[in-house]
Amino acid sequence: MTTSDRVEIAAIGPQRPRVLEALRAEFTLHEIAATDDVAAALGPAAGRVRGVVTSPMIGVSTKVMDALPNLEIAALFGVGLERTDLVAARERGVVVTTTPVLYEDVADLAVVLALDVTRRVTEADRWLRTGKWAAGGQFPSGHRFSRKRAGILGMGRIGRVLATRLAAFGMDVRYFDPKPATDVDYPLYPSGVELARDSDFLFLCAAGGPGQRNLVDAEMLSALGPQGVFVNISRGWLVDEDALVEAIVSGTIAGAGLDVFEDEPNVPQALRDADNVVLLPHIASNTEETRRDMDDCMVDNVRSWFAGNGAVTPAT
Amino acid sequence: MTTSDRVEIAAIGPQRPRVLEALRAEFTLHEIAATDDVAAALGPAAGRVRGVVTSPMIGVSTKVMDALPNLEIAALFGVGLERTDLVAARERGVVVTTTPVLYEDVADLAVVLALDVTRRVTEADRWLRTGKWAAGGQFPSGHRFSRKRAGILGMGRIGRVLATRLAAFGMDVRYFDPKPATDVDYPLYPSGVELARDSDFLFLCAAGGPGQRNLVDAEMLSALGPQGVFVNISRGWLVDEDALVEAIVSGTIAGAGLDVFEDEPNVPQALRDADNVVLLPHIASNTEETRRDMDDCMVDNVRSWFAGNGAVTPAT
Numbered sequence: 001m002t003t004s005d006r007v008e009i010a011a012i013g014p015q016r017p018r019v020l021e022a023l024r025a026e027f028t029l030h031e032i033a034a035t036d037d038v039a040a041a042l043g044p045a046a047g048r049v050r051g052v053v054t055s056p057m058i059g060v061s062t063k064v065m066d067a068l069p070n071l072e073i074a075a076l077f078g079v080g081l082e083r084t085d086l087v088a089a090r091e092r093g094v095v096v097t098t099t100p101v102l103y104e105d106v107a108d109l110a111v112v113l114a115l116d117v118t119r120r121v122t123e124a125d126r127w128l129r130t131g132k133w134a135a136g137g138q139f140p141s142g143h144r145f146s147r148k149r150a151g152i153l154g155m156g157r158i159g160r161v162l163a164t165r166l167a168a169f170g171m172d173v174r175y176f177d178p179k180p181a182t183d184v185d186y187p188l189y190p191s192g193v194e195l196a197r198d199s200d201f202l203f204l205c206a207a208g209g210p211g212q213r214n215l216v217d218a219e220m221l222s223a224l225g226p227q228g229v230f231v232n233i234s235r236g237w238l239v240d241e242d243a244l245v246e247a248i249v250s251g252t253i254a255g256a257g258l259d260v261f262e263d264e265p266n267v268p269q270a271l272r273d274a275d276n277v278v279l280l281p282h283i284a285s286n287t288e289e290t291r292r293d294m295d296d297c298m299v300d301n302v303r304s305w306f307a308g309n310g311a312v313t314p315a316t
Numbered sequence: 317m318t319t320s321d322r323v324e325i326a327a328i329g330p331q332r333p334r335v336l337e338a339l340r341a342e343f344t345l346h347e348i349a350a351t352d353d354v355a356a357a358l359g360p361a362a363g364r365v366r367g368v369v370t371s372p373m374i375g376v377s378t379k380v381m382d383a384l385p386n387l388e389i390a391a392l393f394g395v396g397l398e399r400t401d402l403v404a405a406r407e408r409g410v411v412v413t414t415t416p417v418l419y420e421d422v423a424d425l426a427v428v429l430a431l432d433v434t435r436r437v438t439e440a441d442r443w444l445r446t447g448k449w450a451a452g453g454q455f456p457s458g459h460r461f462s463r464k465r466a467g468i469l470g471m472g473r474i475g476r477v478l479a480t481r482l483a484a485f486g487m488d489v490r491y492f493d494p495k496p497a498t499d500v501d502y503p504l505y506p507s508g509v510e511l512a513r514d515s516d517f518l519f520l521c522a523a524g525g526p527g528q529r530n531l532v533d534a535e536m537l538s539a540l541g542p543q544g545v546f547v548n549i550s551r552g553w554l555v556d557e558d559a560l561v562e563a564i565v566s567g568t569i570a571g572a573g574l575d576v577f578e579d580e581p582n583v584p585q586a587l588r589d590a591d592n593v594v595l596l597p598h599i600a601s602n603t604e605e606t607r608r609d610m611d612d613c614m615v616d617n618v619r620s621w622f623a624g625n626g627a628v629t630p631a632t
Contacts (some may be wrong), residue, residue: 007598011495020614035627050612060537104460104462104463104486105460105461105462108431108435108438108461108462108485110436111427111431112428112431112432112435112461113437115427115428116428116437118440119424119425119428119599119603120599121425121428121432121437121438121594121596122427122432122437122438122441122601124596124597125438125594125595125596126442126512127597128595128596128597129588129595133580133583133597134581134582134583136581139597139599139602141602141603141607142422142599142602142603142604143603143605144420144424144603144605144606145421145424145428146420146421146424147420151466164484165485167481167484168483168484169424169482170420175485193582194468201506209326224584225323237534253448264449265383265449266446266450267449267450272444278437278441279441279444279445280437280440280441280444281440281443281444281453281455283436283440283455283457283458286455286457286458287435287457287458287459287460288457288459288460289459289460290460291457298444313623314483
């Protein structure tokens with residue numbers, strides 16, 4: 001088989017060696033950096049590229065699709081669709097795939113964030129390491145985690161796994177979702193604000209669609225209240241970050257566990273100075289096991305498509 | 317009622333205002349610091365004291381019982397019995413009570429320690445706060461928590477609650493206990509070393525009795541292995557701390573979550589310098605809700621005893 005017989009694929013932005021090697025074994029692979037001008041970066045190959053692999057944070061916009069007239073499949077590493085135009089893709093017959101193998105890790109991170117903030121784990125570790133225990137200090141009490149009320153914003157696949165975990169801690173789970181889940185028994189609330197008002201923990205698990213910017217705002221945080229803990233393992237732009245910072249600093253809420261931020265990797269200094277928050281660098285799916293599963297899932301989608309067997313995990 | 321009609325009680329070591337107020341309302345209360353010479357600290361009152369409240373870390377030794385010839389009840393704030401001579405107490409007709417209302421908090425702390433070490437939460441928070449994310453760094457991957465093998469050393473009340481929590485994460489729970497639990501279905505291992513060899517997480521939940529010093533030693537840690545995480549929410553003296561430090565620093569095990577240490581509040585500097593550990597200042601039951609429940613439980617035992625209704629939660 002000569003190179004010209006091979007299907008041509010573009011990797012936009014970095015991929016791990018496991019992915020690059022698997023793709024190179026079957027396809028002609030063009031590696032380019034994340035760019036606003038995919039056409040220029042690919043040059044004449046742009047007209048031949050039939051598949052793309054990229055991250056959801058880069059995404060496949062209409063502009064990218066314009067630059068790749070023969071694109072058939074866009075395989076994303078992750079599940080976020082906020083930078084990929086699914087409607088435009090459908091119109092052009094481009095199949096978009098995600099890697100729906102990360103739900104457990106994301107739900108687990110939500111649990112540890114909530115537990116950590118409530119029991120003051122990261123704060124206590126910091127306190128101990130700086131020698132305050134050895135100097136005779138008494139670390140202040142945290143709060144009990146078990147048997148509290150957990151509000152889940154967005155009862156999708158992550159929300160469901162999370163609910164199962166929380167139930168084992170005796171948590172009373174309730175949720176809000178604009179599309180009510182017909183197959184779960186947890187009480188559905190009529191709005192996020194009403195959910196927050198009746199929750200000790202508010203977990204943001206929404207997938208994040210159009211019109212959802214600042215879904216969590218000052219009103220919802222105020223409803224959560226001074227004993228409430230907010231956890232975000234979804235997307236930073238779904239939260240009014242200024243309102244969140246204000247709520248954390250002023251005691252409007254008790255604290256927060258945050259894996260995502262509005263302008264990553266920048267985290268407001270007021271949060272970095274706060275003791276009642278745990279701040280993570282977007283690692284909800286960042287485990288060796290899951291990254292490997294996501295790599296394989298993304299590659300399998302491309303392989304399966306060009307073997308004529310269709311996509312394995314198309315986005316819906 | 318004159319003071320001399322009142323039952324006299326000694327509080328050895330500090331108690332919180334809630335406890336002091338409740339006891340003063342009904343009893344003549346003598347407050348003394350933790351001391352090796354209770355007789356001297358109490359003076360002539362020693363012969364009149366019929367009840368003691370204290371912490372398990374101070375305990376009620378035979379020497380204390382010798383100093384208090386009319387002691388009827390020793391009420392401990394907590395469940396540890398390593399510094400209280402239960403056999404001697406029985407011989408003298410002294411009832412010892414504990415506060416068995418902390419199991420959920422302790423089990424929850426074990427979960428968060430295991431999750432935190434595995435997902436590198438406290439480490440990532442430290443990394444982010446020092447500006448490494450904003451500077452363009454990529455935080456390394458942690459490991460998946462779900463669906464791993466959890467070994468529980470000591471299937472008592474804490475171990476059972478912990479097992480229920482872990483099962484909700486798809487964990488495969490197994491245990492070792494010199495007294496096999498007849499009412500649980502988890503596989504029983506013939507020894508701690510064999511348990512460690514087949515576990516990704518080793519949770520030390522033993523109550524800690526005579527002859528158990530250094531129950532967890534170099535051999536057991538070596539059996540746990542380089543992917544294994546050790547969690548201790550029990551007692552520091554049950555672990556060979558030198559062997560544990562060596563295992564953590566050398567990579568014999570992947571990491572550890574530790575709430576207790578051999579010589580509290582002193583924590584070896586090698587641990588305080590390590591990134592693969594989470595170090596807590598003995599806070600497993602330190603939540604406002606549970607401390608209040610423990611306060612009330614301790615006071616209720618003393619009250620009930622002197623009202624002629626017996627102890628509420630005697631140690632067995």
